[in-house]
Amino acid sequence: xxxxxxxxxxxxxxxxxxxxxxxxxxxxxxxxxxxxxxxxxxxxxxxxxxxxxxxxxxxxxxxxxxxxxxxxxxxxxxxxxxxxxxxxxxxxxxxxxxxxxxxxxxxxxxxxxxxxxxxxxxxxxxxxxxxxxxxxxxxxxxxxxxxxxxxxxxxxxxxxxxxxxxxxxxxxxxxxxxxxxxxxxxxxxxxxxxxxxxxxxxxxxxxxxxxxxxxxxxxxxxxxxxxxxxxxxxxxxxxxxxxxxxxxxxxxxxxxxxxxxxxxxxxxxxxxxxxxxxxxxxxxxxxxxxxxxxxxxxxxxxxxxxxxxxxxxxxxxxxxxxxxx
Amino acid sequence: xxxxxxxxxxxxxxxxxxxxxxxxxxxxxxxxxxxxxxxxxxxxxxxxxxxxxxxxxxxxxxxxxxxxxxxxxxxxxxxxxxxxxxxxxxxxxxxxxxxxxxxxxxxxxxxxxxxxxxxxxxxxxxxxxxxxxxxxxxxxxxxxxxxxxxxxxxxxxxxxxxxxxxxxxxxxxxxxxxxxxxxxxxxxxxxxxxxxxxxxxxxxxxxxxxxxxxxxxxxxxxxxxxxxxxxxxxxxxxxxxxxxxxxxxxxxxxxxxxxxxxxxxxxxxxxxxxxxxxxxxxxxxxxxxxxxxxxxxxxxxxxxxxxxxxxxxxxxxxxxxxxxx
Numbered sequence: 001x002x003x004x005x006x007x008x009x010x011x012x013x014x015x016x017x018x019x020x021x022x023x024x025x026x027x028x029x030x031x032x033x034x035x036x037x038x039x040x041x042x043x044x045x046x047x048x049x050x051x052x053x054x055x056x057x058x059x060x061x062x063x064x065x066x067x068x069x070x071x072x073x074x075x076x077x078x079x080x081x082x083x084x085x086x087x088x089x090x091x092x093x094x095x096x097x098x099x100x101x102x103x104x105x106x107x108x109x110x111x112x113x114x115x116x117x118x119x120x121x122x123x124x125x126x127x128x129x130x131x132x133x134x135x136x137x138x139x140x141x142x143x144x145x146x147x148x149x150x151x152x153x154x155x156x157x158x159x160x161x162x163x164x165x166x167x168x169x170x171x172x173x174x175x176x177x178x179x180x181x182x183x184x185x186x187x188x189x190x191x192x193x194x195x196x197x198x199x200x201x202x203x204x205x206x207x208x209x210x211x212x213x214x215x216x217x218x219x220x221x222x223x224x225x226x227x228x229x230x231x232x233x234x235x236x237x238x239x240x241x242x243x244x245x246x247x248x249x250x251x252x253x254x255x256x257x258x259x260x261x262x263x264x265x266x267x268x269x270x271x272x273x274x275x276x277x278x279x280x281x282x283x284x285x286x287x288x289x290x291x292x293x294x295x296x297x298x299x300x301x302x303x304x305x306x307x308x309x310x311x312x313x314x315x316x317x318x319x320x321x322x323x324x325x
Numbered sequence: 326x327x328x329x330x331x332x333x334x335x336x337x338x339x340x341x342x343x344x345x346x347x348x349x350x351x352x353x354x355x356x357x358x359x360x361x362x363x364x365x366x367x368x369x370x371x372x373x374x375x376x377x378x379x380x381x382x383x384x385x386x387x388x389x390x391x392x393x394x395x396x397x398x399x400x401x402x403x404x405x406x407x408x409x410x411x412x413x414x415x416x417x418x419x420x421x422x423x424x425x426x427x428x429x430x431x432x433x434x435x436x437x438x439x440x441x442x443x444x445x446x447x448x449x450x451x452x453x454x455x456x457x458x459x460x461x462x463x464x465x466x467x468x469x470x471x472x473x474x475x476x477x478x479x480x481x482x483x484x485x486x487x488x489x490x491x492x493x494x495x496x497x498x499x500x501x502x503x504x505x506x507x508x509x510x511x512x513x514x515x516x517x518x519x520x521x522x523x524x525x526x527x528x529x530x531x532x533x534x535x536x537x538x539x540x541x542x543x544x545x546x547x548x549x550x551x552x553x554x555x556x557x558x559x560x561x562x563x564x565x566x567x568x569x570x571x572x573x574x575x576x577x578x579x580x581x582x583x584x585x586x587x588x589x590x591x592x593x594x595x596x597x598x599x600x601x602x603x604x605x606x607x608x609x610x611x612x613x614x615x616x617x618x619x620x621x622x623x624x625x626x627x628x629x630x631x632x633x634x635x636x637x638x639x640x641x642x643x644x645x646x647x648x649x650x
Contacts (some may be wrong), residue, residue: 098650118399126462129634132640133648136607136634136638137451137603159538258603266596267594269593270590271592273586277584278462280459285462305634305649307372309454309461309630313461315460320457321427324453
């Protein structure tokens with residue numbers, strides 16, 4: 001049994017916890033939180049919830065610590081810190097900072113003989129390795145990544161900061177026409193606008209100027225100005241009733257030639273009812289790989305690109321040869 | 326530079342040769358053939374074509390030998406044999422015999438300190454690892470594999486053995502309705518007939534009984550009797566003109582839950598203008614991984630499930646972190 005610790009208990013951690021129950025070689029040893037542990041109730045019976053400061057005392061009882069904090073505020077510090085004491089897995093997803101995060105985690109893990117897998121999940125994660133497999137099979141090809149339909153937390157937060165907005169949800173939607181062109185073998189240079197549209201559901205405060213809000217949204221630099229954006233004003237009740245879903249998904253397409261006369265298209269897609277639960281499930285598979293690779297002597301920092309697929313799956317190697325290869 | 330040898334020079338080898346030219350860290354050292362080398366003309370200038378018996382003399386000049394024979398008659402013997410002398414890559418695709426092929430190759434490679442990657446390509450190969458990734462991310466889910474639209478060599482051969490048939494091509498076609506049900510989140514138990522249809526283009530010999538041929542095809546056990554099969558009689562000229570394509574492709578879909586209320590669908594698909602050229606390109610990526618892993622001390626037999634994605638791609642690890650993770 002691989003003994004798992006969970007650091008931080010939000011939606012992602014709930015996904016990890018659920019996934020542990022779906023993998024018969026995994027067991028949850030403890031959940032750690034920065035909140036008062038008595039206020040945190042978890043789904044698994046008989047597993048302690050403890051203060052995050054206590055984690056280091058459980059060093060010898062936990063094979064892999066899954067870090068369930070956010071990339072914006074938590075993981076940049078947490079991952080290198082806990083990699084001093086544990087084998088760790090995180091879902092660090094700020095693409096522009098992954099190299100720095102890698103270097104900091106590599107040093108901490110390597111110096112202490114631990115193994116850390118960073119940026120696991122689906123993007124980065126399964127999408128990353130699909131970009132790599134596709135470019136390996138069709139070198140010099142063109143890769144496209146599309147996200148959605150799904151809620152963007154960052155864009156929803158940006159709308160909520162506008163004056164007069166009580167609440168908001170923003171969906172990122174891939175442009176079907178662009179997908180179809182690539183599927184047909186074209187390799188268009190697509191602008192931001194041609195790849196995704198943005199759909200916003202906004203609750204205005206009483207008496208707020210909705211036209212001003214709409215303008216503030218659609219013209220917001222970086223977040224919305226380069227997109228075709230639709231804004232719907234709805235009631236808080238409707239938002240709570242119809243826009244609680246954490247469904248998400250996306251596409252990685254790669255188009256490339258194997259000879260001047262032969263073009264090829266590789267497509268990978270995900271359709272997820274719950275983004276955090278799926279990400280959590282991938283983190284658990286990554287934790288299995290970390291456990292196995294550490295047992296083989298590997299230390300330092302890795303990503304899913306450094307993990308052979310057979311390390312991720314519970315099925316043993318000979319059964320794989322008989323049933324899945 | 327990774328120095329590649331090619332054993333056997335048919336369509337797959339031409340694909341390998343073309344792929345070597347598309348990877349700047351790969352170079353072709355020699356092509357070996359069972360035919361008279363003087364009758365074999367290859368695309369790359371300045372590379373020798375030699376008798377297959379001479380290969381062992383090139384042991385120290387070739388880093389990885391890519392075996393381009395067929396699974397039915399060649400690779401079962403060739404791969405264990407050449408794994409005694411070389412690091413090798415093959416595309417062995419008789420699923421039912423992969424375990425045996427693995428054991429025989431493992432022994433030969435291990436005893437001689439070589440590394441062999443078997444069953445590389447797309448199925449087995451990229452499809453295998455997608456089945457593994459999907460089941461790792463969504464354990465206990467349901468996996469479906471569909472092939473086509475594409476030519477089936479085995480089924481075409483079976484038709485050509487029928488009395489009165491001068492020539493034939495058989496296409497395997499996935500049933501779009503079945504794909505759509507799985508994409509929508511259903512996990513149906515599909516019969517053979519519900520997954521694929523078979524379309525046959527047949528040239529009858531002069532005076533042959535076409536109705537008898539049609540009956541012999543559609544009722545042929547294992548090959549056709551469990552499928553909805555369409556038979557078209559055409560002229561040799563039309564067959565030669567319109568049915569020379571080696572286009573192929575297929576789909577791996579996996580449907581699974583992360584909680585009772587959350588279902589998810591993962592889809593991977595390939596659309597290939599040339600089956601042998603794409604397979605050849607994957608073999609070259611696998612050869613790179615074999616070269617790198619052997620340099621790290623790995624010996625014995627592996628499949629693509631044992632290869633971390635980063636070993637397959639020419640791009641170095643730090644650039645991957647910056648651009649593709």
